[in-house]
Amino acid sequence: KNTYSAESRGKLLRWFKSTVRHMGSRKTNMIAVGTLLHTESLLARFVNRNEFQNWNNKIIYRAVIHDARREDLWERWAKIVFFQEKYKGTIAKYQFDEENLDFDAIFPKLRERSYVMEDSRVASWFDCLDEGFKASFPDYSERQFQQIEMLLKYFREEQGGLKAADSFFNDHKELMLEGSKVLWEDQHDYYSLMKIKKIEGPYEFNREMQNDPRNLEDCYFNPEKFQYWTKKYETEADLLNDFRDELDFFGACDPSMGEGKGKNLDYSAIIILARHRKEGIFYLLKADIKQRTPEELVQDIVNCHRGRTFSGFVMEANLFQSLFIHSIRIQAAQDGVHTSIQPIHNTTNKEHRIKQLGNYITPGWIRFCRDHERLLEQLTDFPMGSHDDGPDALEMALRCANLTPPGTKWASLTSDHGSPELKILPENVRDPNRREYGSDYDIYNDKLENDPWDDDD
Incomplete structure (x- = not known):
């Protein structure tokens, strides 16, 4: 515990x-x-x-090293297990529909109340039909509970459930095992592992058998939906050479210095996206998420601007974090680097903002890099994980891009302090009060009001 x-x-x-x-x-x-x-x-x-x-x-170590290739056959097998498809006499699920049984609710409750691994132990499910189980379905009649008992009976007998699924597997065994590989064949062959996964549920299986404790049902972003540009391009240089002048670059930083000293510093995150002007696809080029001092963060942001022109780069400016922008400009001026930093003020709940990334991740509008392990981990663990600095910065970078039409350029100005100051050209600015995918935001001019370093007086 x-x-x-x-x-x-x-x-x-x-x-x-x-x-x-x-x-x-x-x-x-x-x-x-x-x-x-x-x-x-x-x-x-x-x-x-x-x-x-x-x-x-x-x-x-993982019990399943490689999954079988024929996912279509395993999907049919799973439907046969739960009476959603007939096979050699299987009683199909629709024959019970007249009783209005909620199969998606019934089977998890049965799994909670028994530990079923082999056909010989399925009979123990009858012991689950006690008052505790019935209390989970207060609206069910005795007739409906009788139908559930009949369902369990078919699990035991030749014409239904696992027995029918076994027949299906034996008839397609060679195809269903093609490409599969397990860690310990003598202890758990692939078929027995698939039974455990289906009956106990994927979360318990992944945790106990695969050393993967993440519960995808509790996670907002499904890593199986992530798409990667590294599948086509080996390096960032290969990607950039292929698109040449067809990309606009956007960046964002979540300072997240928070509390802590030394090794206990919070993570800060720097994200760089490249957007294809015609296709609208975003390619994640940089996800720099680590613990660092304020001085290190300032220098890292300046270094991001070396040799790259951004159409937009924003930094969270809530509370004391706005002071970073002035420090970045001073450091950039000393290094001879032009920067395009704009403060961004977040007024909407962070969790709500991050959830909007799903509108881009699921359909594949964002292409990730497999090398960005910490960002991928934070996305997968969201909202249950301890850190979300990377997803927060990714949302801000995407929001900045959505404010900026393709081909937008940034004009270089000089502030009263002599440090480079970059403002987006007025003709390219969208209405800052327009809400992108349900998120509230404000992007301010990069000249801070009541600048604490203003010593002109």
Whole structure:
């Protein structure tokens, strides 16, 4: 239970770092073995995070190494298991529809109340039809519960459920196993693993058998929907050479310095997008998410502008964060780099803003890079994860792009302080009060009102 408490996970991590890691001598070897039950657990940090870089042989074992290729046959098999399709006498789901049974609700409740792995144990589901189960469906009549009992009967007998699915599998075995590979064939062959996955549910299966504790049902963004430009291009240079002058560049930064000192600093995120002017597809070129000091963040943003002209680059300017923009301009002037930083003030709930990314991720309007592991992890864990700095910056970059028509240029001006100041040309500015995909925002002129560094007086 400690795995699911953020406070307990933090205490365990501090105990390990302060006590366990310093035990033994220089010749002492430590071996950590276990199952990953949470994305922020200590074991997950060992294998996924950079804080234990001196640990060697970080291995994650998964029961299923490669899935079978014929997904269509496995989809049919799953329908047969749950009486949604006939096969050799299977009683089809629609024969029970007159009783108005909610199959999507019934089967999860049955799974909660029994641990079913083999056909011989399906009979134990009859024990689940107690008062506790019936209380989950207060509107059901005795006639409907009798229909559920009949359904379980077909699970046991030759003409239905797993028995019929077994027949289907045996008739298509070679095709259904094509391309599959498992870790321990003698313990769990591929077919037995697929039974466990279907009966227990994908979350329990992925956590216990695949060392993947993420529950995709709780996560807003499904990683299976992510599309990647690295599938076609090996490097960013290859992508840019292919499109040449057809791209506009946009950037955003979430400073997120927050509280903490030293190693406990919050993450800050810098995102760079390239938008194809005709197709409208966004290519994610940079997702720099890490812990750094304010000075390091300022320099990193300046470096992003070296050799690249942005059509828009925004930085969150809520509260003290607006002070960063002035520091960036000073550093850019010292380095001889032109910047195009605009402050952006977020007035809408962050979680709501990030959720709007789904309108672009699901249909493939955003193409990711597989090298950006931390961003992909934060998107997958959202909204359950501990950090969302990357998705927050991605939303701001996308919002900036949606404000900016294709081919927009930024005009370079000089402020009273002598630092480069870049403003978007007035003829290219959309109405800042227009709300993009339900999100509230305000983009201000980059000349801050009541500039705290204004010493002209």
